[in-house]
Amino acid sequence: MQHNKNHNLDAAIVLIGDEILSGRTQDTNVSDIARFLGERGIDLREVRIVPDVEVEIVDAVNALRARYTYVFTTGGIGPTHDDITADAIAKAFNTGISHHPEAVKMLKSLFAEIGVEPNEARMRMARLPEGAELIASDEVKAPGFHIGNVFVMAGVPSIMRKMLKALAPKLKTGQVVKSISIRFETGEGSLAEPLKQIQQQFPQVSIGSYPFVEEGLYGSNVVLRSRNESLLNKAAEQVKTLL
């Protein structure tokens, strides 16, 4: 697939998750965030899944925040000993960490509402790196935050999705990539040469061929993607002649 080098709104994701690396949990956050970014014209360029180990989180976040417009992390912002994301992000930004007044207020009000004690572990969740701002909304009662170009979210999918909604106004948006998917119920081998020629003819359109096997049937979804809808349609017309 060709990539438009001139488009400069891009992003990476860091999943902080021993539970994904152990195979116990099937991640769904990547596809949710990917679609969210796609709708805003932001290109997701890389994902890293790292264990709940501080140096790994720091290294991944620092490598990616220097490289992409935005970095999104999920996981590790709860009250237990294995929730080390806020500390790791503070270390990545070489800054301190302390109880954030707005987060303290939000959590105290939440704990009063649900009738649990604001114990030390729970209030630890109000610790944010210096300079961070809460990702807050009426729907979000967990301490997601952003600092610089890094957005730190919960790992639980339903909470993560609310945080995405809450942080959306903070993101720049770009022109959305349009896509057309064409299903071929023949193997890729017959399509390869003509598809290559169409790709060469339309360098502004990314043409990918994604094979599948369904009940012994070999097929392929050919997906065309471009920010130029007119060229996209022209290229798709040509691909359809291969059907």
Next chain:
Amino acid sequence: MQHNKNHNLDAAIVLIGDEILSGRTQDTNVSDIARFLGERGIDLREVRIVPDVEVEIVDAVNALRARYTYVFTTGGIGPTHDDITADAIAKAFNTGISHHPEAVKMLKSLFAEIGVEPNEARMRMARLPEGAELIASDEVKAPGFHIGNVFVMAGVPSIMRKMLKALAPKLKTGQVVKSISIRFETGEGSLAEPLKQIQQQFPQVSIGSYPFVEEGLYGSNVVLRSRNESLLNKAAEQVKTLL
């Protein structure tokens, strides 16, 4: 979660996949490979998802193959113009690429069997980096291969799983990590302090707390993992007293 630094069989995955980064496709290969490795006592330590761009594949593979015992890639080994994995791996190993006699034979026999022409695009799939060996079996008719500590597999999940089975005998195996999962239907905030104390008491057991929200209920799965079953059971007994 604590990691045993003495255990040195570990691995990383590189998913090569524009279709995953676009959010169009939900990946399942990571969890399949993770469980496969877990059953063999190999620790999955990192995953990277990169686009179908040569330099990105080369950089990820080279960073990870220097660091971990094994690297597994999925995707990009078909016959179409966007299938660039074999070339990228050759570049990563700074070696040439050419039609591999065994791969040529396997593919010709397959194409004869299913009655398709062995055209140039199809036979391009027989190109492997110099020094690579096919990942072959009676079940696998696609050109997966391994070179050094890197295993290159198909992206289609059903084919990928057959390749895992075929390559299994080539891997060293270690002592399997045992795990015990305990479900708490209370929020993590009440567990945090006692869990931390149990974690401190059992440094050889990794204790993770993975929160969930189900129909408004906040709960957590506490997962204990260790290669030492006796310590694992002792730590689990202590965690169960918190129920």
